[in-house]
Amino acid sequence: MSASVTVPPTAAAPGGPGPGGKSAKRPSSSGRRAPKGIRRSEGIAGWLFTAPMLIILGLFLVVPVLMALWVSFSDWSGRGSPFASSVNFVGLDNYDQLLAGGGLAERDFGVALRNNAWYVLLVVPIQTALSLFLAVLVNRQVLKGRGFFRTAFYFPSVTSSVAITVLWLFLFGASGAVNKVLSWFGVNGPNWFQDPSGVVHNLLAAVGITQGPAWMTENTTLGVSWWDWWAGPSVAMSAFVLMAVFTTSGTFMLLFIAALQNLGGDVQEAAMIDGANGWQRFWRVTLPQLRPTLFTVLTLGLIGTWQVFDQIYTGTQGGPGKTTVTPAYLSYTSAFESQDWGRGAAIAFVLFVIIVVLTIIQRIVLRDRPVSKRRMRAYSIASSQTANKEGRA
Amino acid sequence: MSAAVTTAPVTTGRAPNNRRPRRSGRFVASTSVLYAILVVIAIVYIFPFLIDVATSFKTDAEAASDPLSLIPQTWTTAAYERLFLNSDFPTWFANSAVVTVFVTAGRVFLASLAGYALARLDFRGRNVIFAGLVAVMSVPLVVLLIPKFLVINQLGIYDSYAGMIIPLLVDAAGVFIMKNFFESIPASVEEQARIDGAGTFRIFWSVVLPMARPALITIVILSFQGSWNELSHFIVSTQSPELTTLTKGVASLASGQLSQGTQYPLKLAAAAIMTVPVAVMFFIFQRRIMNASEGAVKE
Numbered sequence: 001m002s003a004s005v006t007v008p009p010t011a012a013a014p015g016g017p018g019p020g021g022k023s024a025k026r027p028s029s030s031g032r033r034a035p036k037g038i039r040r041s042e043g044i045a046g047w048l049f050t051a052p053m054l055i056i057l058g059l060f061l062v063v064p065v066l067m068a069l070w071v072s073f074s075d076w077s078g079r080g081s082p083f084a085s086s087v088n089f090v091g092l093d094n095y096d097q098l099l100a101g102g103g104l105a106e107r108d109f110g111v112a113l114r115n116n117a118w119y120v121l122l123v124v125p126i127q128t129a130l131s132l133f134l135a136v137l138v139n140r141q142v143l144k145g146r147g148f149f150r151t152a153f154y155f156p157s158v159t160s161s162v163a164i165t166v167l168w169l170f171l172f173g174a175s176g177a178v179n180k181v182l183s184w185f186g187v188n189g190p191n192w193f194q195d196p197s198g199v200v201h202n203l204l205a206a207v208g209i210t211q212g213p214a215w216m217t218e219n220t221t222l223g224v225s226w227w228d229w230w231a232g233p234s235v236a237m238s239a240f241v242l243m244a245v246f247t248t249s250g251t252f253m254l255l256f257i258a259a260l261q262n263l264g265g266d267v268q269e270a271a272m273i274d275g276a277n278g279w280q281r282f283w284r285v286t287l288p289q290l291r292p293t294l295f296t297v298l299t300l301g302l303i304g305t306w307q308v309f310d311q312i313y314t315g316t317q318g319g320p321g322k323t324t325v326t327p328a329y330l331s332y333t334s335a336f337e338s339q340d341w342g343r344g345a346a347i348a349f350v351l352f353v354i355i356v357v358l359t360i361i362q363r364i365v366l367r368d369r370p371v372s373k374r375r376m377r378a379y380s381i382a383s384s385q386t387a388n389k390e391g392r393a
Numbered sequence: 394m395s396a397a398v399t400t401a402p403v404t405t406g407r408a409p410n411n412r413r414p415r416r417s418g419r420f421v422a423s424t425s426v427l428y429a430i431l432v433v434i435a436i437v438y439i440f441p442f443l444i445d446v447a448t449s450f451k452t453d454a455e456a457a458s459d460p461l462s463l464i465p466q467t468w469t470t471a472a473y474e475r476l477f478l479n480s481d482f483p484t485w486f487a488n489s490a491v492v493t494v495f496v497t498a499g500r501v502f503l504a505s506l507a508g509y510a511l512a513r514l515d516f517r518g519r520n521v522i523f524a525g526l527v528a529v530m531s532v533p534l535v536v537l538l539i540p541k542f543l544v545i546n547q548l549g550i551y552d553s554y555a556g557m558i559i560p561l562l563v564d565a566a567g568v569f570i571m572k573n574f575f576e577s578i579p580a581s582v583e584e585q586a587r588i589d590g591a592g593t594f595r596i597f598w599s600v601v602l603p604m605a606r607p608a609l610i611t612i613v614i615l616s617f618q619g620s621w622n623e624l625s626h627f628i629v630s631t632q633s634p635e636l637t638t639l640t641k642g643v644a645s646l647a648s649g650q651l652s653q654g655t656q657y658p659l660k661l662a663a664a665a666i667m668t669v670p671v672a673v674m675f676f677i678f679q680r681r682i683m684n685a686s687e688g689a690v691k692e
Contacts, residue, residue, distance in 0.1 A: 060559075
């Protein structure tokens with residue numbers, strides 16, 4: 001099979017002319033008749049087999065993206081076709097309004113970005129750490145009831161975000177289950193989904209800082225003052241953060257378990273013989289070996305958390321005080337509710353760029369690096385022999 | 394939950410320390426600490442679902458006054474009666490079921506068809522298609538919210554089953570999984586059938602596909618879960634009440650009626666029912682789900 005791949009694929013190029021036109025290009029196979037027939041029918045079959053996929057993905061993925069790109073440069077109002085003659089090309093106006101308009105559009109976008117950035121900043125590290133922690137615990141060979149624990153931790157991942165959001169609204173109500181539990185410890189829980197105050201601001205207020213310094217309150221980025229950028233996630237958003245950790249840690253736990261089970265035991269044993277304790281073995285041996293999985297989990301987390309939509313649509317619709325508006329939700333409301341389709345599409349594309357750029361940055365940060373000089377020196381102090389080896393590796 | 398996170402370093406650090414000196418006593422201690430942690434986290438993960446079910450059998454007043462108890466003081470099925478007899482809930486459920494069945498069937502068939510072609514058939518443009526598939530997989534779905542509506546609208550299938558089902562019929566990740574699986578099947582099986590004179594589709598359908606059961610089940614699970622839990626696509630592809638799915642309906646229940654009393658038993662009953670099918674699916678295929686990722690990585 002693999003040998004035949006090297007033979008130039010002959011027949012049925014996409015919508016190409018009949019096989020007659022191409023027969024001149026394959027003198028090599030002309031001697032053998034039967035394979036030629038098979039190859040040709042295989043070529044046709046290949047396109048037939050992939051045609052449904054190509055049509056559907058093309059129609060509902062590629063075309064839409066191109067269409068939306070056009071809409072983001074237009075003033076289409078949602079009536080009629082976006083390609084009608086009444087729709088005008090407005091250049092970068094929609095993007096300009098978002099990023100430098102100075103108006104409500106810019107401010108809303110800034111707020112949405114702030115909300116989502118805090119969400120990402122909290123959810124991604126917590127869910128990664130928790131899922132790795134759960135995987136390490138559940139992966140022990142001697143553990144009884146491993147299946148039960150895995151099931152318990154994974155189950156929230158299979159349920160729909162709508163159902164979980166409904167449940168969360170109830171649990172985190174003013175006198176809901178969570179606040180009831182908190183009251184056992186003497187904590188007076190907040191009215192979670194009604195509380196727009198920022199967590200960082202609240203912490204600062206607890207130590208007496210209620211006003212930001214002038215340089216923070218006077219400078220603004222995207223229409224939001226620096227002081228407000230530092231507000232932290234609102235209490236309402238924090239409840240969503242907990243929900244995200246609750247629903248995704250199980251999935252990522254499975255990924256980590258799979259990776260852990262693929263690690264050879266010999267490296268662990270070698271480290272054990274060298275006298276490394278469990279703590280050292282985890283950080284110096286296991287974790288570096290998990291780097292590819294870690295990268296996957298962080299990437300998936302990053303992509304997922306920048307697209308929060310279902311929870312907001314179901315739960316808060318952006319409230320209280322716009323503190324749970326996310327770019328994805330803002331894009332939706334701009335288009336479908338305010339009928340400002342150009343802006344909605346522009347928000348979606350800015351979001352796209354953000355996700356792509358962050359993924360690339362993360363890739364660079366987490367890439368495999370040669371051992372740094374500082375690290376080398378540390379090794380050479382411990383044992384000059386091993387240091388030499390490591391440096392070459 | 395946050396407590397669990399902060400205890401992480403402590404426990405992983407402690408357990409192995411205990412290993413060496415005087416194994417018996419401290420080993421038992423560290424093991425019981427491990428179990429205690431696991432049990433506490435498991436309770437945190439399971440308890441919300443128990444509360445969900447328990448509250449759905451409570452009265453509105455009791456749900457508000459006692460949100461934690463797992464045993465209702467007065468059992469009532471009022472929430473379920475209202476859902477099934479006096480609301481659009483049955484319609485929502487039926488719509489979700491219809492969409493899920495068609496999408497799952499379609500995805501299984503089309504993903505294995507395309508996956509087989511990409512893995513096994515030798516045709517011009519295969520590599521281009523595969524590269525395109527990878528590129529498509531990296532497009533964030535949320536970006537497609539508005540554009541999908543635009544296309545569905547242009548095609549004249551807005552607010553119809555066709556508009557709900559067709560765009561979901563192919564999922565790039567599924568094609569990817571099937572392609573990987575077919576590549577792991579030895580080619581000799583097909584060669585044999587080819588010598589016997591079977592056509593390409595025949596070989597695919599009656600020789601290769603039956604061998605792909607494990608991968609097919611993975612696709613069934615993923616598609617079922619994905620389409621049953623899908624929300625955003627139905628928001629942008631439908632508007633009429635007759636085409637509302639469970640996710641969309643329950644979301645409207647959650648958001649729209651917050652002002653008119655809380656009605657939590659009703660909402661939680663709806664949430665519980667919509668969880669049942671995926672839960673059943675999950676428990677049927679539990680073994681495979683738990684091992685799916687392991688197998689995939691090993692290959």
